[in-house]
Amino acid sequence: MLPITQNFAAMLLTLYCGFCYGFVLISSASAGAGSLSEKHFFEVGKSWDYDYVVRILLNEKGAIAKDVGFSVRGDLLVESVWSSEYRRLLKFTLKSPRLSIKSKKSHEDGGFTSHSSKLDSVKTTSFYGLWNMGKVEKVLLPKGESPTVSNFKRGVASLFQFQLLDQEITEDDSSGRCSVSYFSTAPNKFTKSKELCENTDLPHIITPDFVLSATIQSKREALYELDGEIRHILNIEAKEEHVVFMTAEEDVGNKVEVLQTLKFKETGSCPIINLDKFEDVFQKVVNEEGIFTEESLITQKVHIKSDDIKSFSNTINDYRDSLKAKSLGSLASAKSIIPLVRAARKSLLDDINKALQSKKNQKIQHQLIDILGHAQTMDSYNAVMKKIHFDDKKHEDLCERYLWALSLASQPNPEIISGLIEKxxxxxxxxxxxxxxxxxxxxxxxxxxxxxxxxxxxTKIINAVKETITNGLDNAKNDNEKFVFLRALRNLKVKGILPTLMDVIRKGNRKEGILGWKAIRAMDPSNWNEDVLAIAKKTFYQLDKEHDSSSRTLAVDIILTSNPNEETLTNIIYFLLSKDKDFEVKQYAFQLIKMLAEDDPRFKDRVVRIIQSNPVINNYHILGQKGFSLALKRKFMDNPSSNGTLLTIQEMSTGIVKRGIVNVMMDKDGVSQEIFSLGIFSAGLGSMLSNDPDAASDDVATAGMELAVLGTQLRPFKFFEGQGELMGHVWSGTASDMTTAYQVLPKYKENIHIIPQQP
Incomplete structure (x- = not known):
């Protein structure tokens, strides 16, 4: 086992104070104890001494013998010093706390061995809880005490919040606001379980994409035993377990287990405060013991200063080799992201500037820009803006690299968005x-x-972004400017942009229509209302005007993935009988129907029933459609946690791929998440490869690639534009050169959950 230093012992003390939690004392009507209104409960002038033990273990999910942890043991003295009707003032004192640590060398006491720590010199201090018929209304805590210690005391006070009757209620205690169930198991034994505990005061970060998020499973339960006369607690055994794991990979995760026991030792007596009003009692406590503050049981946020987090410039020294270009895509590179992002978030502007200006870091500037983009702090943003300038062509690559990193961060900073809009x-x-x-x-x-x-x-920031894009679209000077803003709407994909997109589809030219449909297709299907489906039908069947084949295939994609009713599905299948000259559109629609039928048995039954009901359709002449367009989905990963699929779409025109997409998808519990999308596009090439007069087009010969990462569309990468550029590549041989289109250090997942560990 690694040697335990004094600093480590101090860290264990911090963990102890942060993790320790209150106990639960309950009773039951079946115990024959009457109600909490009877005055023998916490009888004034009496005290109760308990042996208190808490053990905390950390392990990997599913592992058995690899746990690490610590234990704290002490004597808890509870004194009832004042009463008024059903109210009691309970005084709590934890004496002689002692630390033990998990050790492979120890074969006794559950594998724990005693260890010296700062607990040995902790000053014994008392605190109070105002109890009223089973509810701890407030706690009185010494002023100026550290939040960590105060939270621990809140947990101890939560021990004495209980009800006698079997019931399900909502309670506030050191776990937060919880749904609590009381259930009697014997005349003097009870259980209390808590679930759905929430504490909105504690910070938390949740990745909004379900498949990339983390799942938390918590269980809190305590067993109690009271004495035969139901006057005090004999034993409490509280168990708590929290398992955190990746939603898409359930084998990857950690588990925290907490076992807490309270065992009765003896009853004694204590001094009584003979005053009528609680306000006077409180003042007497302050006069005799120092200043106290009245607090609730809810755990408060703790700002922990960690000596393990170095400055950004110093952390780079530890990972410089891992950040070099040769390490991109390696495990070493992946491991460097988290500590560097954490350090960047803790560092100030001057330190980040120092790192960016250092000569040692000039060869890893792009990687540092990635890290600072994910940091999402104003200091990191201002440091980067001092290093690069959007209007300097020399900084073009660094600017795009930083913007890509910003767009991938799961927790965007509204202030940075405002700053970018201003620029x-x-x-x-x-x-x-x-x-x-x-x-x-x-x-x-x-x-x-x-x-x-x-x-x-x-909301104000989101509306400002929407206004900036829509105003830009309205005031665009040419088609290319319009295309940029339509691609931006595809990335924005909030429900409020639907009217704008549908107006573009109705009134815009063919290319604008394609981009409008791409933006709608990128939105969550829950946003596709009846107006969207109506205009999709008009586009697919060309009921209002002629539409580009890409618009038509996108429109039928939306219709078919919106769980169409029987009439709509029948009409699309019967469309195969039409004399529409664009046979690739018919082939695409049929291929899409086949792909959806492979995944959904009910959908397949509907399709088969419609086809078999009409002999005119149910024959090779119709089902063997002309064309090379296709849509298919194939699994590349299949495990109990999630599935990985490749979705391939290929829209052909005159024998050439007009629009091709390969999507890498992750599927979990019926939810699909696009991880990466690679698309290619072309236009104006039909006349070069086909003798068909219909292949002639006014489009400029163009080909390129589109990339989308986690739903974020990047600007198109064009291979060539115009026949001159195309032939130049052919004759010079530059078309065979390897060129990096996209390179970034991504940080896809970010989940922070602070769970107060109380029973």
């Missing part, structure tokens, strides 16, 4: 690539912000 509006000479990436990143950050718990000002 977008004020800076005039931003290079086109950076300007497009800037507005796309702003939109993506606003979308992620909309998924987080609402806070004051968040």
């Amino acid at each position: 977008y509006k004020k800076l005039i000479n931003i290079p086109p690539k950076v300007k497009e990436t800037l507005i796309l990143s702003i939109a993506s950050m606003a979308n992620r912000l909309s998924k987080l718990p609402d806070k004051p000002g968040n």
Whole structure:
């Protein structure tokens, strides 16, 4: 076992104070004890001495013998010093606390061995709880005491909050606001269990994407034994377990177990405060023992200063080799992200500036920019803005790298979004690539912000982003500018943009229509209302005007994935009989129906029934549609926790891939999350490869690639635009050169949960 230092012992004390929790004392009507209104409960002038033990163990989920942890033992003295009707003032004193640690060398006492610590010199202090018919109305805590120690005392006071009757109620204690169940198991034995405990005062971070989030399973239960006359507690055994694991990989996680016992030793007597009013009692306690404050049982936030977190500049020294380009994509690179992001969030502007300016770090500038993008603090943002400038073409790569990192962070900072909007509006000479990436990143950050718990000002920021994009779309000077803002709406994908997108589809040109449908398709299907489905049908069947084939395939995709009714599904299948000249659209629709039928047996039964009901459709001439378009889904990972699938869509035109997509999807409990999407597109190439006069197009010869990471669309990467560029690549051989399109250190998941561990 590793040697235990004095600092480690101090850390255990901190954990002890942070993790320790109160006990639960309950009784039952069946015990024959009457009600809590009887005055022998916590009879004034009496005291009760208990042996108190708490053990905390940390382990990997599913592991048995690898746990580490500590134990604290002490004597708890409880004195009833004042009463008025059913109210009691209970005085609590924890004496002689002693620390033990888990050791492989120890074969006694559950594997724990005594260890010296600062607990040995802790000053014994008392605190009070005002008890009223089973409820601890408030606790009196010494002023100036550390929040960690105060929280521990709240837990001890929560021990004496109980009810006699079997029931289910809501209680506030040191675990938070919980749903509590009382149940009697014998005349003098009871259980108390708590679930759904919430404490909104404690910070928490939840990744909004379900598949990438963490799952917490908690169990809190305590067993009690009272004496035969139901006058005091004999024993309490409280068990608590919290398991935290990755939603998509349930084998990866940790488990915290807490066992707490309270054993009765003896009854004694104590001095009584002979005053009528509680206010006078409180003043007497203050005069004799010092200043106390009145507090609730709810655990308060603790700011812990950790010496383990170095400054950002010093942390880089530990991971510099892992950040070099040769290590990208390796385990060493992945391990460096968390400590560096943590250090960046704790560091101030000057330290981050120092790291960015250091000559030793010049070869890892891009990686540091990634880290600072995920940090999402104003100090990190201001440091980067001092290093790079959006309107400087020399900084183009670093600017895009930083914006990509910002757009992937699961917890966007509203102040940074506001700062980016201001720069977008004020800076005039931003290079086109950076300007497009800037507005796309702003939109993506606003979308992620909309998924987080609402806070004051968040809605205002989201509306400001929406207004910036829609105003830009309305005032665009040419089609290329419009396309940029339509792609930004695709990243924003909040419900309020639907009217704008549908207006673009109705009134815009063919390319605008495609981008409008792509934006709607990227939204959560719950946002597809009847108006969206109505315009989708008009687009697919071309009832209002001619639409591009890509718009039509996107429209039928939305219709079919919206659980269409029998009439709608029948009409789409009967569309295969139509004389529509765009056979690739019919082939795509049929391939999509087949793909959906493979995943959904009920949908398959509906399709088969419709086809078999009409002999005209149920034959090879119709079911063997002409064309090369396809849609298919194949699993690449299948385990009990989640499934991984590859979704491939290929829309063909004149024998050339017009729109191709490969999506990497993660599926969990019926929820699908797009992890990565690689798409290719082309236009204006039909006339070069086909003799069909219908293949002629006014489009400029273009081909390129589209990438989306966690739903964030990046700007398109064009291979060439125009036949001149195409032939230039052919004759020069540059089309064969390897070129990095996208490179980033991502931090996809971020979950922070603070769980007060009380029974």
